[in-house]
Amino acid sequence: MQEPTYRVAIIGTGGIANHHAGYYAKHPRTTIVAAADIRPDALAAFCEKHNVPARYTDYRELLEKEQPDLVSVCTWTATHPEVTIAAAEAGVRGILSEKPMSAHLGDARRMVAVCQSRGIPLAIHHQRRFEPGLVEARKRIAAGQIGVPIAGNFRTVGGFLNNGTHGVDFHRYLLGDPAPEWVMTQLERRTNRYERGVLVEDRILSSIRFENGYTLTIEVDMDEKPAPHWWVFGTEGTIRFGQGGTVLFARGEPEPLAAESGPGPLDELIAWIEGGPESRNAGHIxxxxxxxxxxxxxxxRTRSRVRVPLDAGVERSPLYTMHEEGLLPVSGPAYDIRSLDALRYAFEREGIPLTGEEYLEGQGNWTGQGLAGQVRK
Ligand SMILES: NC(=O)c1ccc[n+]([C@@H]2O[C@H](COP(=O)([O-])OP(=O)(O)OC[C@H]3O[C@@H](n4cnc5c(N)ncnc54)[C@H](O)[C@@H]3O)[C@@H](O)[C@H]2O)c1
Known part of the structure; x- marks a missing residue:
């Protein structure tokens, strides 16, 4: 009997959608049948490049007419929950949504709850969990090769939600997904900074304690060009990640950690749909x-240590709440570090009037390349 072929729809056809298209092109049982984007030029370019037959400027129309099996949610961050929930309600079999889950909290919780209640596998694209060096590092840590893990450090640029989400998520992966206990954080937002339309701090430093006593320090945008290394420190060794690969420093010579590539995010999502174990990218994780x-x-916001998770009633991002409470006065017009279109779209959705002075600044990625000297102080 022939194994089923999955009809795929991609919603949001910008940069990362090409990465998803690569997954589907490689997989023997997936075919992209349709794509949607509010920007017709981005849609046309994507569909021509990937030979996608059906094009929509309204993703709801796509869901209704195409009835896809799988949906990739590659739109700007604040829309991930609504697109995911619409796809789940349209009866798709599985969803691969981009990170971060949302700009806020209540809607991120809802997207997981809706998919769980309908039995629809939802994976969030934290792809570092599949990098061979990290997969091997996780095994070595579990085998006790660095002793007891006690602390970690992650430095990046480009906004806490945007790039910090990878650091938080893959540290949990490395340590066997421990539960968080509390966080203690300081941030600064003196310029009117956005990232793909999401309100974002100028810089942030957060200390996160997990149930196993491990403390992760996350620094985002603290330096224009952060050292391109992240660390896990144990009582008997250290692992360094980032540029130059993953390297174990324990007894003896430093050991580069490599491994065969295993299954990818799409392979695990499909296995999950077909009754296998849930993906390591599962929405609740x-x-x-x-x-x-x-x-x-x-x-x-509260200048205090905060227990994780927050109360069930917290819907809005506390960063937005701080901003709305006037706790973060800024000077200068709004600017976006990734997409001016996304900023305009977000302002329109939130009823914030555009002044015409909004601008794009910087195009930094997670290594800090391309950002140095471009972030306004
Ligand atoms: N996993 C990763 O490492 C990674 C890397 C890059 C981007 N991302 C995430 O992917 C998302 C998209 O980023 P990008 O760089 O591709 O942005 P992008 O601006 O290149 O593309 C986003 C596309 O979504 C479209 N869009 C927005 N709202 C829409 C809607 N309601 N309906 C249909 N189309 C809509 C836009 O018109 C745009 O073409 C972001 O959330 C980002 O954080 C993740």
């Missing part, structure tokens, strides 16, 4: 990272 980041914002 990603939600823990999101809860940690939202609790970090709440810690900065």
């Amino acid at each position: 990603a939600l823990v990272a999101h809860e940690i980041m939202m609790a970090s914002y709440e810690s900065a």
